[in-house]
Amino acid sequence: MAASLGIAGIRKVFGKGTHAVEVLQRIDIDVAPGEFLILVGPSGCGKSTLLNIIAGLEDPSEGQVRIAGKDVIGVAPAQRDIAMVFQSYALYPTMSVAENMGFALEMRKVPKAARVQRVAEVAAMLQIQHLLDRRPSQLSGGQRQRVAMGRALARDPQLFLFDEPLSNLDAKLRVEMRAEIKRLHQFSGITSVYVTHDQIEAMTLGSRIAVMKGGILQQIGTPEVIYSQPANLFVAGFIGSPTMNFIAGHAHSTGDTASFFFDGGSLPLPCPASQALILGVRPEHVQLVAESAWSGQVTLVEPTGADTFVRIQTTAGTVTVRTQPGTPVRVGDTTGLAVNAAHAVWFDTASERRIP
């Protein structure tokens, strides 16, 4: 059964007086039943603290956490009906896989027969039936990850919490388990909150993404909105790989046509009338052209297989361009640059906010 999750005015302050550090500043997030919310941000942004507050492992200094409409502040973690997957998996080392998965049910006084059946069901779902008698120390990293998922699933909780669950896996396993988590969420439909610092995990898994920095919620929205309409420079730079290109300059309009002027060039773009602007444009929305009022020198060509990323040094800064593989560019070439006007985003230099 999917439950809603409401986070209202959550503050968390460590220390007091002049040494007080506010690690969470009035966080408000509403998560609809069945949603998969991603909390993403650089380390130290408060995302893990927020997750621990939802779980009840830490108390907020102020604010409310509502699960299925009920305020749970002061309610013990065990009574919140939450399952959590930890970065280190936190499997009980002295128990077998089956005992690990059945522990929460045992604590809830589920009869043994029902417990065994439920563990078998979940083990089948995760294809770990053959591991049930083993100890965690006898498992590989990927298997431990699956068992940790199984332990959370066996509970059939109201809410799933994930604390960077994939960061201890190698690249290939990470992609596999990412898909597995997505599949399990679609299958179970349980409301989930997932903490990560990996923006690819955030983009691929989330139905909505909450970007945090310095204890402040920067933006919350669907992956598409976060990607194409970032609220500020930080979000724009944090989400997307390679990162968005930023060019600082100013608008200048003559008659009906507006142009964006910057160091070493100008672009004929419809831009907000402002003296200090930053143009943000993703690598896939910049093209290499022969003739342009803006040009630079190729410093790096990075083929990744599906795409080739070309880095160009211009007077206004380095620009990354996504090109088709086999594009005939070489380091040292001079090339012109053009920007797809429809996908350009503009930021105010002073406030760093996006100008809609």
Add this chain to the structure above:
Amino acid sequence: MTVKQLSRTLLYLVLALAALFFVAPLYVMLVTSLKDAEQIRQGNLLSLPTSINLESWGMAWSGACTGVDCRGLQPYFWNSVRMAVPAVLLSTAWGAVNGYVLSHWKFRGSELLFGLLLFGVFMPFQVVLLPMSQVLGALGLSSSIVGLVIVHCLAGVAGTTLFFRNYYTAIPKELISAARLDGAGFWRIFWRIVLPLSTPILMVTLIWQFTNIWNDFLFGVSFSGADSKPVTVGLNNMANTSSSVKSYNVDMAAAVIAALPTMLVYVLAGQYFVKGLTAGAVKG
């Protein structure tokens, strides 16, 4: 002979010398205990006994006199057992729970409390003799084995807490969090998650406490009464009794008997001692 072989030989030579140094007294005790009075009078400390004589062992156990009391070491030995077993178990259990709290259920001031507990580890126990005897008197536990058990628990708890606390800090915090979310409470987490991980440190603490409490003389001589003297005090009194001819063989047998339980504990659980002292983080 290569340099490596030479250094090996030197190493073993040094080790053999060190072993000899520690084993020699034991050897003297054992051979003397097996000699009869005539052989001892010949004065050769290191010679093997010409005939095996077990009489002294019987005497030491149940016949030797301390003053007019000729029950041997036996009553004191059982006093020590009745004192050491509960004191070891209680102080170890107490330390385990303290360590669990101080590492995973920290509260305001818990670090300060731990700091103060460390004082207890380094405090010379002579300092507490007088106040402790007053407290025991007030509790009506003077000269009783229960009193000695309490004294040993109090004296030992600082050390056992330190052992367990340091071992438990290596248990990942997330493990405790996972169990809390799974619905286990304070005691359940202790029994089901923490204690099963504690075998090495339990062994270390049990051996440590048993050796300390069994070998203790200071508390034994200060707080025991006529009927509650531990074996260390009993041995001392027996060897110092001057009413008859000195029977060294009986004294030596008594000394070996008094030392036997700690040696036995080391032999049985010694492998865990080294393992426990060197055990690192708990592998998940």
